[in-house]
Amino acid sequence: MSQLRHLLAIEGMHPPEIVQLLDLAESYALLNRSEKFQRDVLRGRTLINLFFEDSTRTRTSFELAGKRLGADVLNMSVSASSVNKGETLLDTASTLNAMNCDLLVVRHDQSGAPALLAQKVDAAVINAGDGTHEHPTQALLDALTIRRRKGRLENLTVAICGDVAHSRVARSNIFLLSTLGCQVRLIGPPTLMPAEIDRLGVRVFHTMAEGLRGVDIVMMLRLQRERMTRGLVPSAREYFRCFGLDAARLAFAKPDALVMHPGPMNRGVEIDSAVADDPERSLIREQVEMGVAVRMAVLDVLARGQSRNV
Amino acid sequence: MSDLLITDVRLIDPAAGLDAPGSLLVRDGCIADLGRFDPPEGVPHFAGGGAVLCPGLVDMRVSLGEPGFEYRETIASAAEAAAAGGITTLAALPDSAPAIDDPALAYLLRARGEETGSVTIHPYGALTRGCRGEDMAELFLLHEAGAVGFTDGRRAIASARLMRLALSYTRPFGGRIIQFAEEPSLAQGGCATEGELATRLGLPAIPAAAEAIMVARDIRLAELTGGAVHFASVSTAEALALIRAAKARGLNVTADTAPPYFDLNETAIGNWRTYSKLSPPLRQESDRQAVVAALADGTIDAVASDHMPLDADDKRLPFAQASAGGTGLATLLSLTLAQVHGGTLNLAHALALLTARPAALLGSPAGTLAKGAAADLCIFQLDQAWQVISGKLPGKAQNTPFDGRALEGRVVATFKAGRRVFG
Numbered sequence: 158m159s160q161l162r163h164l165l166a167i168e169g170m171h172p173p174e175i176v177q178l179l180d181l182a183e184s185y186a187l188l189n190r191s192e193k194f195q196r197d198v199l200r201g202r203t204l205i206n207l208f209f210e211d212s213t214r215t216r217t218s219f220e221l222a223g224k225r226l227g228a229d230v231l232n233m234s235v236s237a238s239s240v241n242k243g244e245t246l247l248d249t250a251s252t253l254n255a256m257n258c259d260l261l262v263v264r265h266d267q268s269g270a271p272a273l274l275a276q277k278v279d280a281a282v283i284n285a286g287d288g289t290h291e292h293p294t295q296a297l298l299d300a301l302t303i304r305r306r307k308g309r310l311e312n313l314t315v316a317i318c319g320d321v322a323h324s325r326v327a328r329s330n331i332f333l334l335s336t337l338g339c340q341v342r343l344i345g346p347p348t349l350m351p352a353e354i355d356r357l358g359v360r361v362f363h364t365m366a367e368g369l370r371g372v373d374i375v376m377m378l379r380l381q382r383e384r385m386t387r388g389l390v391p392s393a394r395e396y397f398r399c400f401g402l403d404a405a406r407l408a409f410a411k412p413d414a415l416v417m418h419p420g421p422m423n424r425g426v427e428i429d430s431a432v433a434d435d436p437e438r439s440l441i442r443e444q445v446e447m448g449v450a451v452r453m454a455v456l457d458v459l460a461r462g463q464s465r466n467v
Numbered sequence: 468m469s470d471l472l473i474t475d476v477r478l479i480d481p482a483a484g485l486d487a488p489g490s491l492l493v494r495d496g497c498i499a500d501l502g503r504f505d506p507p508e509g510v511p512h513f514a515g516g517g518a519v520l521c522p523g524l525v526d527m528r529v530s531l532g533e534p535g536f537e538y539r540e541t542i543a544s545a546a547e548a549a550a551a552g553g554i555t556t557l558a559a560l561p562d563s564a565p566a567i568d569d570p571a572l573a574y575l576l577r578a579r580g581e582e583t584g585s586v587t588i589h590p591y592g593a594l595t596r597g598c599r600g601e602d603m604a605e606l607f608l609l610h611e612a613g614a615v616g617f618t619d620g621r622r623a624i625a626s627a628r629l630m631r632l633a634l635s636y637t638r639p640f641g642g643r644i645i646q647f648a649e650e651p652s653l654a655q656g657g658c659a660t661e662g663e664l665a666t667r668l669g670l671p672a673i674p675a676a677a678e679a680i681m682v683a684r685d686i687r688l689a690e691l692t693g694g695a696v697h698f699a700s701v702s703t704a705e706a707l708a709l710i711r712a713a714k715a716r717g718l719n720v721t722a723d724t725a726p727p728y729f730d731l732n733e734t735a736i737g738n739w740r741t742y743s744k745l746s747p748p749l750r751q752e753s754d755r756q757a758v759v760a761a762l763a764d765g766t767i768d769a770v771a772s773d774h775m776p777l778d779a780d781d782k783r784l785p786f787a788q789a790s791a792g793g794t795g796l797a798t799l800l801s802l803t804l805a806q807v808h809g810g811t812l813n814l815a816h817a818l819a820l821l822t823a824r825p826a827a828l829l830g831s832p833a834g835t836l837a838k839g840a841a842a843d844l845c846i847f848q849l850d851q852a853w854q855v856i857s858g859k860l861p862g863k864a865q866n867t868p869f870d871g872r873a874l875e876g877r878v879v880a881t882f883k884a885g886r887r888v889f890g
Binding site for chain 2: 168245246247252265267269270272273287288289290291325328351354356357365387
């Protein structure tokens with residue numbers, strides 16, 4: 158299959174590589190729903206979840222994916238304090254090499270940190286979110302979720318709404334969805350749009366009424382409280398008034414438009430509960446389910462790509 | 468003191484408009500004669516082999532690791548790198564640890580330069596105590612102690628009021644204020660130039676306007692006060708246009724840039740290459756081209772190395788956390804010559820930017836081949852090819868953004884007061 162050594166970013170991946178991962182993930186999704194399921198693809202392999210930033214759902218999802226494939230899974234949470242004690246990322250890398258880790262899942266608050274680790278560790282590195290750069294498995298699970306519900310990705314219009322500037326989810330989705338033929342729109346206040354983002358082949362809108370017109374998928378992003386304290390947005394209520402998704406706003410989109418959110422949600426800030434919990438329109442639960450399947454596929458492919466046999 | 472006869476060289480002295488084949492005679496460490504003259508007997512002889520002989524380079528923007536960061540570089544190791552780069556005079560930024568905010572420290576740096584025997588160190592005085600941007604340091608006392616200008620080094624003078632006071636206060640004794648032009652509130656936390664690449668990489672960015680805003684403000688303050696402001700490491704088209712216009716109006720405004728800003732653009736940081744993380748950040752290609760044009764049309768007065776020694780541990784970090792800066796002493800001449808080979812600068816102008824022009828800005832007697840001047844000399848082969856290899860550069864600090872760069876033009880010998888210090 159693929160020659161993937163690490164999964165650090167969606168940018169630069171070719172359509173067949175992405176489609177192969179999605180196809181494999183789809184089969185894992187079906188297997189996960191079946192009663193009897195035991196796989197030992199990763200038996201004897203060590204998967205370490207190395208999280209420099211708090212995350213419950215992504216870590217749990219990788220943990221479950223690893224265990225379902227028979228890997229030995231360890232969680233290492235590296236608090237900011239031990240970094241402050243002077244241990245560098247590269248010290249951590251040499252520790253991990255000594256442990257003979259095969260698969261390393263990394264989340265870090267610095268853009269590019271997994272790429273730096275990948276230069277120094279023997280393990281296959283999976284970027285589980287780095288700063289404001291990328292979150293590749295999130296984009297893969299989003300694409301799989303969309304494909305299962307819509308039957309395709311080509312020629313769908315997807316609106317990504319909210320804090321694009323600080324969102325690694327947005328970047329990975331922009332790269333992946335446009336690579337596979339979606340039209341991508343971004344909606345948000347100019348203070349939350351990064352410079353020259355239009356050069357990534359997307360259209361930028363600053364009102365929900367314009368941006369949501371005729372879209373197939375509405376993808377909401379989390380707005381962190383910190384954005385308000387740093388003055389990028391005056392208040393939560395003003396933000397919700399302009400960019401929050403409720404039933405009335407959703408009506409701008411196509412009648413069969415579906416709603417997604419990478420979680421965790423800020424109800425009442427970027428999304429109204431009535432929309433988030435509507436089983437007809439919301440894909441949020443399914444995203445979580447597909448997350449495990451996608452991560453199984455990624456672990457499987459990367460483990461196959463490794464020369465070292467256990 | 469040294470006597471020496473250098474023959475078979477192409478003598479270039481930008482200050483005197485000299486470009487002619489000939490010889491140069493050193494007596495007692497000073498230039499005694501040059502051009503065509505009858506060679507004296509019994510003087511040690513150096514055969515130039517047709518190389519260019521110019522004044523030893525004057526590098527007006529250098530961070531030394533010493534005092535305070537000796538693990539990165541000492542003055543002795545910086546002097547070694549400088550000599551290999553043909554530099555015999557350098558101006559040291561004051562934001563060391565401690566900052567050069569006391570006359571005794573300025574004397575100390577000068578003395579430490581003399582101890583090397585190969586490079587004159589002109590200290591800049593800290594504009595504010597500790598380079599903290601708050602209270603003015605004892606600028607006149609620093610001036611008396613040999614400070615060649617006042618600056619907070621790699622930190623911008625953020626307060627407009629402080630800048631105004633400094634420009635006014637130093638005017639009577641001719642103190643020049645060296646500004647690192649970056650509006651701090653716009654630059655805060657940024658580590659790449661704002662635009663598509665920083666957006667793709669998810670890096671906090673600094674807009675080009677952060678430089679232009681500071682330049683515009685300080686030009687206005689120079690006009691208000693009659694003071695002299697110099698902008699260091701100018702890197703954007705916008706700022707250069709403002710400086711060009713201010714010069715046309717006759718204001719006392721000058722500028723330098725460094726080789727990264729005319730030789731590289733932002734794409735050098737691709738793949739998270741922290742060795743290309745500089746301050747100001749590498750800019751877009753259109754800005755690089757504007758810097759090249761400003762070198763040629765005289766908007767830029769000097770090319771400085773903007774040397775910033777760092778250790779591997781300062782660089783082997785996630786991009787935003789890595790320290791900014793690159794070494795530049797050993798590559799200053801060759802990278803400037805790349806513009807000559809590329810046809811955008813003529814050789815005499817390029818050498819003026821490296822010798823007479825910065826010397827004039829610093830009030831230094833260096834940068835000339837005038838008879839009677841100290842025989843600080845750089846001899847280089849214009850066409851000799853070499854490759855920059857991080858890890859094999861002279862001196863201790865190896866954090867060059869130019870690793871792997873093939874260059875044409877190399878120093879073959881450097882003389883300080885007639886004594887050979889390199890080659």
